[in-house]
Amino acid sequence: MSDAVVPSPTAGGPAPARPAAVVAVLALAGIVVSLMQTLVIPIVPELPRLLDAPASDAAWAVTATLLAAAVATPVVGRLGDMAGKRRMLLASLVLLVAGSVVCALSDSLVPMIVGRVLQGLAAAVVPLGISIMRDELPPERLAASTALMSASLGVGGALGLPAAAFIADHFDWHALFWTSAALGVAALGLVAALVPESKVRTGGRFDxxxxxxxxxxxxxxxxxxxxxxxxxxxxxxxxxxxxxxxxxxxxxxxxxxxTREPLVDLRATARRQVLVTNLASVAFGFSMFAMSLVLPQLIQLPGQTGYGLGRSMLTVGLVMAPSGLVMMAMAPVSAALTKARGPKSTLMLGALVVAAGYALNIVLMSQLWHLLLVSCVIGAGIGFAYGAMPALIMGAVDPSETAAANSLNTLMRSIGTSVASAVAGVVLAQMTTSSGGYALPSENGFKVVMAIGAGAALLAFAVASFLPARRAAAGPSPVAGEPHEPARTTRA
Incomplete structure (x- = not known):
């Protein structure tokens, strides 16, 4: 990787904006992109009919986005370090808008998959936003702002579910994608107008x-x-x-x-602080998605099962939405704890809170308020943890590697969610009960998934305990309250 950090040209970019405006716009962009996680959930059962395709083929409307996001996140992160983070952020939002329009105009499977792939390619917006914050914000605002940006991954998914359910219930399903296109255009315009281009770049040749x-x-x-x-x-x-x-x-x-200029600097990734944080991120991704798999099913299963609540998808969204607000509220709390005790302590506390939430769910699952409480507790733990992860990553990598390193961390969370989906699917498929002539996941099956979610959170706690102590963790990046050191630059 090139040692030079090349300042980007400022011509054509917006004038420096107030930090609060930059943070608000970047967080909004992150929330808009994370909406893509839950956008199609309300219409998944109807997709085979809507697209005139077999159920196994219609499922690619979900899978395609997952695969595209996994590939795009590290690639776009590296391009952001090389060619400009704002530039790649804008390109990602353009892809999101294009994908939304393609889906909104589609009535068959192939264009829907194409559109969903384009939406997935925008997944790097969150790590790019975190990296722009590192380059542009004063040190006293950095921890709280990156915590909010990191939490936007969960916030958008939680808040998007009730909105998507409402739109799907009251309007033609295409309105889901026209809405996402409009939100994408708004985010694109605000980023173009208010977010400056970072002066920190690596240059070099793309791998x-x-x-x-x-x-x-x-x-x-x-x-x-x-x-x-x-x-x-x-x-x-x-x-x-x-x-x-x-x-x-x-x-x-x-x-x-x-390779002299690799896509992923594996030597930097192998540094203790980066490696341990990424391993903990896999476990946290698992824990976060386990909640998203269990609670909606418990709310929607028929009441005659004895444990299902027989409610609608809109109710699911309303129960899950407060967890997103809790994640957002935890961002400044996470930053304050990081400043006082270091990001390691914040990450470990988040793991314990998530584990406690799943333990609570095992004994409280018979009323809507039980599930609301559980989702908020787990959301609080995820808010703590997701706020600490960028601080840990940025404390161990050079400013010129920030976007690539944060993108890899985001990818680790995505791998965790994919594994959670597979594991939960196997457990719930094997542990069933008969109701109305249908085989449905049993109450014990849900409890096993919750126990696995708690175990994954405790595993994240154990992994995080291997992080360096706070003093050892201080790296080339300022973490809350520590002074900036000037980046080494060369003139283009």
Whole structure:
């Protein structure tokens, strides 16, 4: 990787805005992009009819976004470090708007998948926003702002579910995508007008071969995980995809270690603070998504099961939405704790709160207010943890590597959510009960998934305990309250 950090040209960009405006716009962009996680959930059961396609094919409207996001996040993060973070942020939002319009105009499977892929390619907005904040904000605002930006991953998903359910219930389903297109245009305009381009860049040559190798490894791995339950875990397709990933991933790693300007600096990734944070992020991604899988089903299952509440998807959204608000509220609290005790303590506290939320869910699951309480407790823990992760990553990498490092951390969370979906699917498919002639997930099945979610959070706590102490954790980046050090620059 190039040692030079090249200041970007300011011509054509907006004049420096007030920090509060920059933070608000970037957080809004993050929330808009994270809405794509829950945008189609209310219409998933209807997709085969709406798109005139078999259910197995219609499911690609969800899977395609997951795969596109996994590939785009590290690639766009690296391009942001090289060519300009604001520039790549704007490009990502353009892809989101384009994908939303394509989906809004579609009535068949292929254009819907194309549009959903384009929406998934915008997934790097959150790590890019965190990286812009590091470059542009004064140190006293950095921790709280990056905590809010990181939490926007969960905030958008939680707040988007009731909105999407309401739109799907009262309007034509295409309105979901016209709404996301309008939000994307608003975010695009605000970023263009108010967010300055970072002066910190690496320059250098893009590692195209490394990007292709990583894309193959991630697509095969995540496709096997997400489709294994449908295809069969011992099917030729599933085992073949796992085998390809097992061969390509190590080969890609060796190539990256020998490349002068790699897509992912694996030596930096192997630093203790970065490595441990990324491993904890996988566990947190698992814990966060387990809640999203369990609570909606408990709310919607028929009341005659004895544990289902028989409510609508709109009720699901209204129960889940407060967790997003709690995540947002925890951002300044997380920053204050990070400033006082260091990000390691904040991350470990978040893990314990998430574990407590799942433990609570095992004994409180019979009333709507039980599930509302549980979602808020888990949301608080995720808010703490997601606020600490950017501080840990930025405390261990050079400013010129911030976008790539944060993008990789975001990818680790996504891998955790994919594994959670697969594990929960297997558990709930194996532990069933009969109701009205149908096999439904049993109450004990849900409790097992909750226990696994609690275990994943405790695993994150144990992993985080290996992080360096606060003094050792201080790296090239300022973490809350620490002074900036000037980046080494060269004139273009």
């Amino acid at each position: 195209l071969l490394g990007a292709l190798g990583l894309a193959v490894a991630l697509v095969t791995l995540l496709l096997a995980i997400s489709k294994g339950a449908d295809w069969g875990w011992t099917s030729t397709a599933t085992l073949g995809l796992f085998a390809v990933a097992a061969v390509v991933l190590p080969a890609w790693g060796l190539f990256e270690l020998r």
